[in-house]
Amino acid sequence: MKRSFFSGPYALWMVLFTIFPLIFVAFYALTDKNGAFTFANLAQGFENDYMKVLWRSIRLALECTAICLLLGYPCAYILAGKDFSRHKSLFVLILLPMWMNFLLRTYATMTLLEDTGVINSLLEKLGMQPKKLIGTRGAVLFGMVYNYLPFMVLPIHTSVKKMDERVIEAAQDLGANPVRVFFRVKLPLSVPGIISGISMVFMPSVTTFAISRLLGSGMIHMLGDTIENQFMTLNNWQFGSALSLVMMALILLSMGLLNRIDINKSERTNNW
């Protein structure tokens, strides 16, 4: 039996659920309501109002990715180290929230942050002034970091864990102090994990819409919200598709840039 036989189902899956939908999106984006070819939808996507939304989404996604990296790297590094490698339960704790549906988690976060929510009731009991948390940019950012942090920790953890002990020992034998070992050996070796983590966090962040709606109370309008609106209430599939295309192009572009950093790494653990 040929080996390609086994890839058949997978190819079929890809064609049905990736290629076909993509063709549909491109078709809608490049036609008007009567089915005639047009660039008008794409051009509309570059209008000022939509660029503002796009810029807001990108900025929030970048901030979320940066925070996840700052929090996630030390966490993954420590968990992969000798002291904790026997304590699997700690690692499971990182994964645990992912076992629950993210909408449920976001609803739960909402009840934490509301004006009459857990945090503000607590503040009030302590005699402090309640703070407006829900419906702010900070709340959305918090929700995004909370949801996407495991996607940063996992790939970094893997790449740190896979590091060849002998290389590190060699550096130590040659007289490098721990700081030098980290910056000259360990950090460069974990770059594939970092890049993989960045793309895993950035992509869902830039397209998020449920988190911004629930925690931002609809005050922080994101690109995902705008696209959903085009499909669900305006019934404008053409423009919705065009916006989706713009977003996909953006993601491809940033992934391409990231991969260039990664290009001279022999060992590639990232998914791109």
Place this chain on the structure above:
Amino acid sequence: MKRRTRRIIIIAVVAALAIAAILYFAVFKNRQDKLIVYNWYDYIDESVIEQFEEETGIKVNYVNFTTVEEMYTQMTAGNNSYDIVVPSDYIVERLIKEDKLAALDYEKLPNAKANILDTMWAYSYDNGNKYSVPYMWGTMGILYNTEKVNGEITSWSSLFDPQYKNGVFMLDSIRDMMGVMLKYQGYSLNDFSDEALSKVSDLLIEQKNNGIVAGYMVDEVKDKMIAGEGAMAVMWSGDAMYAIMENDKLAYVVPEEGSNVWVDAMCVPKDSKHYDWALKFIDFMCRPDIAKKNYEYIYYASPIKQVVAELPAEEAENVAVNPNEEILAKCETFTDMMDKMEQLNKYWMKIRN
């Protein structure tokens, strides 16, 4: 040997096809014999359907949608055939315009003819109810928390009152939000002149910049108001009624400047294969005992005279389920505005950005 194998395979395939065909036609025939009712999700007391099946012997296939746009797409684009659909007023208007609905024979609708409220016959989406029979209806207004506002709320202007900073939930629905704000400014609900729209959107932008808006939401607002978040929210009467039943500190008002009145109405698509059955079902829904069951399940305003007359005192006073005629006189239905949504959205994007 080989030929025999092939013959067996052919026989097996033919047999399988035959069985499939029989099954298909059995199911298909079964489907043909049912009355297909396409209604909003969770919008009927399901025991009513059973009762209909028992009394008439007609089997019902009850299917649901969650947005009226979804219903419209399914009905017009798909090759589904429905016998009864329950769209909102402006979609009824569009369907009539597109010649998709069958005219109703009121000789076969004695209950509808006698029991529908006199005020429910002359709305512009279908004047005289020639193609549609009202099923449930309601208004749009302000749900407010009596403990968090000063005095009674009577006007849309309260939505702009600085003392309710970070306390007002707006509806994340372009058409409805812009519509009632047009009413507030003395325009018609359906006035989409640039002058009217820019005036209204300036107001809404200022309201947001002043920090009065706590959020733009649809489904989540009910729960927030029940939990005691926020001072007031723009809301449909049906949702407001639900919230009031959960939290008795809440009250609902249709502001004095007037508002939107909406009707969900039962229609028979032209391509229905069971016109007579469909009319039977519609008339059944207009029977006072059945309409009452549905009212008590859904708690939206009922268009049936007897149901309104028999409302318990507390509910009769509640404008959410029993709007008085003085208020209604100031309310309007939406006209079909599919081609104007883009224009509205331009203003809405400016407000939300």
